[in-house]
Amino acid sequence: xxxxxxxxxxxxxxxxxxxxxxxxxxxxxxxxxxxxxxxxxxxxxxxxxxxxxxxxxxxxxxxxxxxxxxxxxxxxxxxxxxxxxxxxxxxxxxxxxxxxxxxxxxxxxxxxxxxxxxxxxxxxxxxxxxxxxxxxxxxxxxxxxxxxxxxxxxxxxxxxxxxxxxxxxxxxxxxxxxxxxxxxxxxxxxxxxxxxxxxxxxxxxxxxxxxxxxxxxxxxxxxxxxxxxxxxxxxxxxxxxxxxxxxxxxxxxxxxxxxxxxxxxxxxxxxxxxxxxxxxxxxxxxxxxxxxxxxxxxxxxxxxxxxxxxxxxxxxxxxxxxxxxxxxxxxxxxxxxxxxxxxxxxxxxxxxxxxxxxxxxxxxxxxxxxxxxxxxxxxxxxxxxxxxxxxxxxxxxxxxxxxxxxxxxx
Numbered sequence: 344x345x346x347x348x349x350x351x352x353x354x355x356x357x358x359x360x361x362x363x364x365x366x367x368x369x370x371x372x373x374x375x376x377x378x379x380x381x382x383x384x385x386x387x388x389x390x391x392x393x394x395x396x397x398x399x400x401x402x403x404x405x406x407x408x409x410x411x412x413x414x415x416x417x418x419x420x421x422x423x424x425x426x427x428x429x430x431x432x433x434x435x436x437x438x439x440x441x442x443x444x445x446x447x448x449x450x451x452x453x454x455x456x457x458x459x460x461x462x463x464x465x466x467x468x469x470x471x472x473x474x475x476x477x478x479x480x481x482x483x484x485x486x487x488x489x490x491x492x493x494x495x496x497x498x499x500x501x502x503x504x505x506x507x508x509x510x511x512x513x514x515x516x517x518x519x520x521x522x523x524x525x526x527x528x529x530x531x532x533x534x535x536x537x538x539x540x541x542x543x544x545x546x547x548x549x550x551x552x553x554x555x556x557x558x559x560x561x562x563x564x565x566x567x568x569x570x571x572x573x574x575x576x577x578x579x580x581x582x583x584x585x586x587x588x589x590x591x592x593x594x595x596x597x598x599x600x601x602x603x604x605x606x607x608x609x610x611x612x613x614x615x616x617x618x619x620x621x622x623x624x625x626x627x628x629x630x631x632x633x634x635x636x637x638x639x640x641x642x643x644x645x646x647x648x649x650x651x652x653x654x655x656x657x658x659x660x661x662x663x664x665x666x667x668x669x670x671x672x673x674x675x676x677x678x679x680x681x682x683x684x685x686x687x688x689x690x691x692x693x694x695x696x697x698x699x700x701x702x703x704x705x706x707x708x709x710x711x712x713x714x715x716x717x718x719x720x721x722x723x724x725x726x727x728x729x730x731x732x733x734x735x736x737x738x739x740x741x742x743x744x745x746x747x748x749x750x751x752x753x
Contacts, residue, residue: 348415355390358735360527362390367431367467369440369460370410371447372400375479375516380405382441383413385523394431395419396459398447422459432466437530440464442479442516445490451476452496468500473533475503475526479516482509503529508594521593524737528576532741535748537578542612542621542667543571544628544659546586548605552651553639561712562629564588566673569740570627571596577744582619584611586628589713605630609662617664623747625671626660627701629712660695669750670695671743674702675711681720681730688722699723699746709733721746 355362366386370379383393395410395418407418419427432438440447440460450461451474464474476497484490485507498504505525507514516522545567549557564585571583572593582598586608592599600615602608608630616624633653643649660672672695674688688700700722705711710718710733718733721743731742 350384350387350413350415353384353388355388357385357388358738359390360531360738361386364391364437364530365435366391366393366526366530367435367438367463368393368395368414369397369438369443369447369464370395370401370405371398371440371442371444371460372404373442373444373479373516374404375442376401376405378516378519378522379441380409380413381519382439382522383410385519386439386526387414389523389527392416394435396428396431396463398444398458398460419459419463422462428459428463428466431463432470432472435467435472437473437475437526438464438467439475439477439522439526441475441477441522443476445478445480445484445493448476448478448493448497451502452493452500468502473503473529475505475529477505477516477522478507480507480514482512482514485514503534505595517594521595524572524593525576525595527737528573528741532577532745534578536574536744539574539578539622539748539751540580540582540619541571541574541623541625541747542582542584542615542619543567543574543625544584544586544608544612544630545571546588546628548586548608548628548630548656549603550605550631550634550656551638552635552649553641553643555642558631558633558635558653559587560629560631562586563590563713564628565590565713565715566717566736566740567625567627568592568596569736570625570743573737573740573744582615582621584608584615584628586630605632605634605656605659609657609659612659612662613664616667620665621667622751623669623671624660624663624667625743625747627671627673628659629673629675630656630659632656658695660697669699669747670697671699671701671747672697674700675705676702677704677706679704684720685722685726685728688720688728689724689726692722692724697724698750699743701743719743 546564547562
């Protein structure tokens with residue numbers, strides 16, 4: 344009978360994505376170690392069981408008791424004759440080392456099975472299971488020829504490396520949420536989108552009436568950002584174009600362009616698709632369909648009647664210069680049945696020549712605009728469709744990209 348621990352109370356608090364998955368969390372001696380506790384808890388909140396292996400220097404910085412509190416599992420600091428490294432490597436599905444010091448990365452690259460973290464990592468590689476590294480060190484050290492050769496060598500071995508974030512003249516380990524988001528996609532899908540180039544749009548545009556007032560919609564950008572994050576984590580080369588967003592963009596999405604108006608978004612899409620050949624355009628943004636016929640440069644006085652003449656804006660979903668191999672559109676409707684949503688999606692597919700439509704009824708509470716959840720129907724041109732029940736948008740993003748992957752592989 345499993346002994347109760349308070350960590351069990353948070354299991355699957357966020358989602359059940361990693362239910363049944365066992366993850367080893369390697370922790371080495373870096374000042375970024377404090378973030379590892381939140382990484383462990385984030386994995387558990389998505390359903391994983393987490394076993395911690397600590398280096399001796401890491402255990403001197405943060406007590407192993409803290410990791411027992413975080414996970415409900417006794418951390419391993421020293422490998423004994425009970426061959427804990429083999430047991431964990433056989434039992435678990437993946438290993439994340441966060442933070443990963445240069446010394447530890449060098450040991451893994453060169454096969455120096457010294458210390459519990461490196462020894463467990465090398466054992467895991469022997470079982471052909473995914474190893475994920477999150478480097479943490481000073482900027483000057485990370486920029487050295489030696490460090491870059493080590494990182495390159497690890498990647499060539501098939502090891503996943505999440506680059507640190509440069510802020511000013513310092514390197515920071517990515518946020519625990521970014522690490523967990525990236526790791527979840529890697530554990531569940533690996534690098535199945537490697538080699539593909541995707542253009543993703545996200546967020547709402549704004550069309551100004553005067554200097555301070557504008558027309559917009561409640562779009563937060565979450566759906567498009569989750570698609571971009573999922574795709575980047577799965578190895579795709581992602582370009583993200585955003586309007587107004589209310590969601591933090593993960594640091595591992597490295598190519599981001601921000602716009603304000605619908606015309607600006609259409610222009611950027613044209614420019615990007617004239618320069619690059621994309622495998623897919625995933626138009627998840629919520630651009631405004633109408634704009635004032637003219638904009639007043641100053642602030643209009645309040646308290647008086649105002650009549651605004653509206654004109655249609657450009658359709659961003661068809662603003663590409665060179666058509667990508669796949670075009671994915673989103674269809675937001677209000678108060679329709681499932682059958683009616685499918686019909687609307689098929690009409691939009693035909694109208695825009697799209698390859699996939701993601702339809703949802705935004706009038707349903709708790710989904711769609713500005714929500715963490717969505718409930719969609721994925722519709723293909725041949726009429727085949729798949730209903731995705733209400734779930735977190737990061738899971739919806741994963742299922743959409745599964746369809747994109749399968750279509751691109753044909």
